[in-house]
Amino acid sequence: MALSLTAAGAGPAGAAMPEGRHAQLPGVRLWYVDTGGSGTPLVMLHANTGTIETWEPQIAPFAAAGYRVIAFDRRGWGRSEPDPSSGPQPGTVTEDLDALVRHLGLDRFHLLGVAGGGFVALDYGGWRPERLLSLIVGASYGNFSEPEIRTFFDRVNSPEFQRQPSELREIGPTYRGTNPDGVARWIAIEHGSRRAGAPAQPLRTPNTYAKIAAITCPALVIAAGADLYAPPALMQMWARRLPRHEWDVIPEAGHAIAWEYPEAFNEKVLAFLRKV
Template identity: 50%
Template structure:
């Protein structure tokens, strides 16, 4: 009788092990490689696992490498972290010539490639343009939006004029690190500043063709966004200072906002603890 019992236990243990093994195989695996999509090879990193996916969109002066302060934190919090190099940036490789489709189409193709249903979408600076464009085009796929340090691609003339008045003369001629990193950070962290500059130099591909957006961004269009939205900027952000942030919060119903002290246009990099904490608290509510 004891032999029969032991045999049954072994069979049950073997069966459980098989089921656990199959379940592990079914989970998304961690990888850093290319997604072969129509007209483009997008380089992406995906921590895999069973967590809710969070997709990060880099700035126009960065790439997927710029999220090094976010990957371990969001993974430890149980999320599936995904970042990629947008077409024309980093290691992504597009076919020569005019770029077909839009950045939102590329993201949608990547999401389908990865087998994702719904996800959180986070973008900083130029990546925030794409967050809004995607939310307007495919809102049913999104759990939340986080737009940080971004002018949002809005084309209203009064908004553009206000932005020009708030920025100093010859602003666009300044080196990227002076435009995008606040003085408090540059003074306090020379090594972090050097690392940011290094990543900036590797970001945009020479001769890359800009893609169009699916929507012409205006505040009246943004008013249609119903996805829970968090808007972030830094108090030293010369691109998207707090007065501009308030224009977005007044138009996107139910949106939340945060101004991070002593941060410029790259709050995710300059103040990662404050940035990560605010974003994680927001995601947990949704």
């Protein structure tokens, strides 16, 4: 069923968010949005910072391009409420995604994840590769357990770096300097994103090079040139292990790649989807 669009929550590109609803799933009342329609499903996974509201610049354009766009707040984020009475905690985002897919009756779909959402997209792809029409990952180090990834990430993710405000760690300097309203909106979403006391969800299984080698669907990996968490050189370490991947870069974007440069990000994603 198509959900109506409302003016509430207009993002930096002037988009509108669909109305959402809860799905009662094992261990969680999962808040999601679904644009509905007969288009091919495109499921989107938000970063560790923020909620589905950070997809404001993507949902309407992707739906206008003919896709059935679905996104959800992960357990303990936004409006998704952990429910210990219906399932164990904290669960995994990957299994929550799979439960939502079954709840909505989806067969095969495109999967898009940015930053921490990219961790989950790779985890899901390694577990359920037969479900995916394509995989898209943006601005993510993938949370790989491989020593070369961990060593690189630990060097850039120092304790001093972690003490900085999230907007300095995640938003690129060009965007901070040119779009104060967009920065303020991103900070407001991030500061209200987490439920107090909700534990982080682990991956279903560790992400490894061998695991993602089983993801044989077409894949697009988009790096952000000004990303302090996952610079292009780090992303290339794991991206080349995907059997059928394309590589692209948005040069001035920071870790919040889809929020900072929505037009460039959307164009790259839609061009890729049209091909597959």
